[in-house]
Amino acid sequence: MTEKKWVYLFSEVEQAEKYAGSWDGVRGLLGGKGANLAEMSRIGVPVPPGFTITTEACNAYQDIHDFPEGMWDQALTALKVVEERAGKKFGDAQNPLLVSCRSGAKFSMPGMMDTVLNIGMNDETAKGMVALTGNDRFVYDSYRRLIQMFGSVVLGIDDEAFEEVLDEVKKEKGVKMDTELTTADLQELTAKFKQVVKKVKGFDFPQEPLKQLELAAKAVFDSWNSKRAIDYRRRENIPDDLGTAVNIQTMVFGNMGDDSGTGVAFTRDPQTGEKKMFGDYLINAQGEDVVAGIRNTSPIAGLGKDLPEAYETFLEIAEKLENHYHEMQDVEFTIERKKLWMLQTRNGKRSAQAAIKIAYDMVMEGFISKEEAIKRVTPEQVDLMLHPQFSVAAKDAAKKEGRLLATGVNASPGAAVGQVYFDADKAEQMHRDEGQDVIMVRPFTKPDDVHGMLAAKGILTSEGGATSHAAVVARQFGVPCIVGASMVSIDMNKRQLTSNGKLVKEGDWISLDGASGEAFIGKLDLTTPDVEKQTELMALLSWADDISRLQVWANADYPKDARRARSYGAKGIGLCRTEHMFFEEERLPYVQEMIMNSEKTQKMLNNLGALEAALKAGRREGRALTEADRKALEAEIAAEKKQIAESKGAKAYFGALDYLLPQQRSDFYGLFEAMDGYPVIIRLIDPPLHEFLPSMEDMLTEVATMRALGQTEGLAEKEALLDVIMSLHESNPMMGLRGIRLGIVYPDIMKMQVRAIFEAASDATLKGIVAKPEIMIPLTGHVNELKLVQPTLVQIAKQVMAEKGVEFEYKFGTMIEIPRAAVTAGEIAEVAEFFSFGTNDLTQMTFGYSRDDAERNFLVTYVEQGVLPLNPFQVLDRDGVGKLMKMAVDDGRAVRPNLEVGICGEHGGDPSSIEFCHLVGNNYVSCSPFRVPLARLAAAQAALRHR
Ligand code: PEP
Ligand code: MG
Numbered sequence: 004m005t006e007k008k009w010v011y012l013f014s015e016v017e018q019a020e021k022y023a024g025s026w027d028g029v030r031g032l033l034g035g036k037g038a039n040l041a042e043m044s045r046i047g048v049p050v051p052p053g054f055t056i057t058t059e060a061c062n063a064y065q066d067i068h069d070f071p072e073g074m075w076d077q078a079l080t081a082l083k084v085v086e087e088r089a090g091k092k093f094g095d096a097q098n099p100l101l102v103s104c105r106s107g108a109k110f111s112m113p114g115m116m117d118t119v120l121n122i123g124m125n126d127e128t129a130k131g132m133v134a135l136t137g138n139d140r141f142v143y144d145s146y147r148r149l150i151q152m153f154g155s156v157v158l159g160i161d162d163e164a165f166e167e168v169l170d171e172v173k174k175e176k177g178v179k180m181d182t183e184l185t186t187a188d189l190q191e192l193t194a195k196f197k198q199v200v201k202k203v204k205g206f207d208f209p210q211e212p213l214k215q216l217e218l219a220a221k222a223v224f225d226s227w228n229s230k231r232a233i234d235y236r237r238r239e240n241i242p243d244d245l246g247t248a249v250n251i252q253t254m255v256f257g258n259m260g261d262d263s264g265t266g267v268a269f270t271r272d273p274q275t276g277e278k279k280m281f282g283d284y285l286i287n288a289q290g291e292d293v294v295a296g297i298r299n300t301s302p303i304a305g306l307g308k309d310l311p312e313a314y315e316t317f318l319e320i321a322e323k324l325e326n327h328y329h330e331m332q333d334v335e336f337t338i339e340r341k342k343l344w345m346l347q348t349r350n351g352k353r354s355a356q357a358a359i360k361i362a363y364d365m366v367m368e369g370f371i372s373k374e375e376a377i378k379r380v381t382p383e384q385v386d387l388m389l390h391p392q393f394s395v396a397a398k399d400a401a402k403k404e405g406r407l408l409a410t411g412v413n414a415s416p417g418a419a420v421g422q423v424y425f426d427a428d429k430a431e432q433m434h435r436d437e438g439q440d441v442i443m444v445r446p447f448t449k450p451d452d453v454h455g456m457l458a459a460k461g462i463l464t465s466e467g468g469a470t471s472h473a474a475v476v477a478r479q480f481g482v483p484c485i486v487g488a489s490m491v492s493i494d495m496n497k498r499q500l501t502s503n504g505k506l507v508k509e510g511d512w513i514s515l516d517g518a519s520g521e522a523f524i525g526k527l528d529l530t531t532p533d534v535e536k537q538t539e540l541m542a543l544l545s546w547a548d549d550i551s552r553l554q555v556w557a558n559a560d561y562p563k564d565a566r567r568a569r570s571y572g573a574k575g576i577g578l579c580r581t582e583h584m585f586f587e588e589e590r591l592p593y594v595q596e597m598i599m600n601s602e603k604t605q606k607m608l609n610n611l612g613a614l615e616a617a618l619k620a621g622r623r624e625g626r627a628l629t630e631a632d633r634k635a636l637e638a639e640i641a642a643e644k645k646q647i648a649e650s651k652g653a654k655a656y657f658g659a660l661d662y663l664l665p666q667q668r669s670d671f672y673g674l675f676e677a678m679d680g681y682p683v684i685i686r687l688i689d690p691p692l693h694e695f696l697p698s699m700e701d702m703l704t705e706v707a708t709m710r711a712l713g714q715t716e717g718l719a720e721k722e723a724l725l726d727v728i729m730s731l732h733e734s735n736p737m738m739g740l741r742g743i744r745l746g747i748v749y750p751d752i753m754k755m756q757v758r759a760i761f762e763a764a765s766d767a768t769l770k771g772i773v774a775k776p777e778i779m780i781p782l783t784g785h786v787n788e789l790k791l792v793q794p795t796l797v798q799i800a801k802q803v804m805a806e807k808g809v810e811f812e813y814k815f816g817t818m819i820e821i822p823r824a825a826v827t828a829g830e831i832a833e834v835a836e837f838f839s840f841g842t843n844d845l846t847q848m849t850f851g852y853s854r855d856d857a858e859r860n861f862l863v864t865y866v867e868q869g870v871l872p873l874n875p876f877q878v879l880d881r882d883g884v885g886k887l888m889k890m891a892v893d894d895g896r897a898v899r900p901n902l903e904v905g906i907c908g909e910h911g912g913d914p915s916s917i918e919f920c921h922l923v924g925n926n927y928v929s930c931s932p933f934r935v936p937l938a939r940l941a942a943a944q945a946a947l948r949h950r
Contacts, residue, residue, distance in 0.1 A: 596659040
């Protein structure tokens with residue numbers, strides 16, 4: 004039987020592969036770092052020689068608390084080979100080999116396990132190294148570092164014990180930085196560190212290099228079961244039985260004179276993605292000097308002058324590594340006496356811009372497939388490309404200066420800098436009249452704040468959550484927004500806010516980062532990327548479209564938003580919230596007029612309808628009509644008609660509708676024009692009517708004040724308005740008279756809207772535009788609602804097309820946003836030609852959480868405490884809401900196989916929710932125009948993941 008192999012030289016990767024069966028197996032056996040070092044050796048990259056003790060040895064060690072049989076002998080044999088290759092001897096006084104001993108598990112666990120450098124140094128080898136390098140300062144600096152590292156990592160001495168001594172010595176010498184210590188100081192420190200070991204452990208720092216190595220390797224194995232490593236594994240779901248490998252590798256030194264050096268570099272520019280070497284180096288220095296920024300480094304190209312041969316080799320190797328891994332590499336190298344060594348290579352971290360450019364370029368260079376390019380960019384990176392940004396450095400600096408004002412829910416990404424205003428009118432006015440950049444700060448927003456929100460560069464609210472009005476509207480318009488910043492307290496009287504012990508007055512400057520949910524005092528510098536010019540991004544997204552099964556549509560109310568959505572790649576409009584147009588300044592009075600007179604007029608209309616129905620049926624109150632009854636009934640009908648015709652209220656009601664019709668027609672025409680050839684889903688009125696009227700509290704105060712002051716002018720109108728507001732008041736308006744219920748109680752509004760839509764679509768068709776209207780009826784909960792409302796609307800559609808003499812494709816469908824609708828989707832699909840999941844309401848009603856209040860009151864705590872894994876208003880809850888969606892799609896399609904299914908809630912722009920929509924078989928997702936690009940990428944990634 005051959006002996007179990009516990010140790011692999013870096014050059015034995017083939018054997019490792021044979022044993023482990025696959026590259027994944029090699030990573031499991033040798034750890035990620037070991038596998039990578041071996042791989043570099045295999046492709047002929049100069050790596051300081053070394054070997055790896057396997058994870059299997061680690062697991063065996065854990066069982067018996069000792070090295071398994073044969074392992075140490077194998078390590079010593081490997082060390083001999085390493086000595087030969089390095090041309091140095093471990094523990095030799097003249098030409099000593101020093102090694103590092105590092106952990107390396109299959110999956111990277113940064114900083115969780117132990118490392119010891121400079122192993123092999125002792126009093127004798129230190130002298131030898133001084134003779135070799137002529138750099139006694141470096142030698143004693145390395146020696147004292149070994150004692151400290153070995154002392155704390157291997158011997159378990161509290162690091163503080165060494166730090167205290169270091170502080171004492173520095174104080175004594177009157178210096179602040181380690182670098183200011185002289186050689187003599189470092190020698191003294193080395194001696195004192197040895198005393199620490201002796202004092203705490205009762206024995207001397209081991210001078211025997213092999214003992215150092217053995218203990219260091221054991222310490223690395225032990226660190227696999229340290230508390231922090233175990234905690235990390237739990238969090239990252241890394242199994243405990245993987246074990247860590249130990250890498251023992253020759254130390255090389257870049258500080259052996261002017262023919263030595265060290266550096267770090269990226270094979271492409273990590274900021275811009277440009278294909279050119281990017282990095283820094285130092286002559287006669289150690290790696291950590293570059294990283295720590297102790298000395299001023301030089302741009303990598305300068306190495307071509309200083310050490311031309313090594314530089315040439317470096318460029319060749321960097322290219323080789325990139326070609327091998329087909330990824331931008333982040334490499335570390337050291338040149339020891341003109342000889343170049345590669346110490347590390349890994350995939351380089353990069354900015355969003357660089358990620359996109361590199362992925363695109365690598366496809367063009369033939370390195371990777373389009374699919375691979377799409378996998379390498381994240382939706383968040385795409386998103387970042389569309390919004391102005393603050394640099395991390397600017398934010399860090401602001402935090403250091405104590406300028407962090409507040410944190411809240413990151414509702415809409417992007418960075419904004421502006422002057423604070425506390426109401427929509429003022430915000431709009433300061434922007435319009437003074438040309439100011441404004442930030443609107445409110446407790447929360449309502450539809451009548453929209454003009455201020457549109458004028459604002461950013462929005463901050465102290466209440467509300469991810470699907471609150473402020474969040475939804477801000478995202479839709481691409482305005483950076485933070486909501487639910489509960490530490491912000493707004494004093495409307497003093498027109499100021501306080502937060503985190505800071506005071507901000509109206510007109511003061513603040514900066515918002517909508518992507519991180521952080522607000523800062525003062526102005527932070529901004530950078531704005533130009534989307535249209537980003538040809539690489541555009542190309543990448545068009546590849547994504549070829550791969551996706553899901554289409555991406557957009558939520559847009561206005562033609563300009565639709566045009567933007569189209570230019571960002573939207574293939575339709577998934578939601579036009581028509582009521583937003585009702586809030587426009589010149590229209591709102593007519594909307595209010597309509598509402599003020601709706602109840603009375605509707606009563607008359609209902610009366611008339613009942614009388615006419617009785618006449619038609621020939622029965623009234625359960626009896627057949629006599630001739631006399633019929634006559635009387637006809638007279639009643641005539642009287643009712645006359646009353647309606649003469650009623651001021653009814654006139655105002657129909658007058659308002661007549662005013663609104665052409666307005667809406669032109670809104671819709673603009674949308675059809677912008678989306679020529681693509682479907683446009685227009686949702687009929689959804690919100691409760693009271694939202695279009697002033698708040699009850701304000702009106703009560705106003706009327707009471709007028710009465711108290713004896714002001715009579717205009718009082719009667721205000722009182723009438725208050726009456727209507729009170730009659731419309733509901734305790735739970737979100738569950739009240741809205742959506743399709745309005746369509747049943749006040750049918751004329753929806754009828755007017757459908758007429759406007761079809762007139763617009765007809766006009767557009769006559770002009771050669773391909774209009775594809777889809778009429779969406781909101782908030783259906785029972786099929787009977789739809790059966791009552793939809794046929795009348797379809798009738799109007801047909802009538803308009805007949806009047807105009809045109810025909811075009813159209814659909815009538817509904818939103819699925821009430822759990823009952825999802826559960827009875829089979830019945831609903833018999834009437835509705837399409838479904839669109841309104842997951843804002845569906846989440847609200849499935850959880851029973853108010854979408855406007857939950858975050859402020861408990862939802863943030865729920866997520867923090869792990870009651871819920873994520874905020875369900877941001878990321879779709881697959882187990883609950885998602886189950887309802889799946890049921891609705893399956894049951895709906897069972898009845899109507901070609902049922903069109905989409906989503907238009909805020910989840911339509913969230914990558915995980917998009918993936919779920921792919922899985923349940925949606926036709927499209929619809930999101931705000933600014934999220935269209937990221938959604939296109941996410942849709943393709945979902946398709947690739949679930950091929
Ligand atoms: C929804 O409920 O998901 C939806 C899109 O409608 P709204 O947000 O307008 O209620
Ligand atoms: Mg809704």
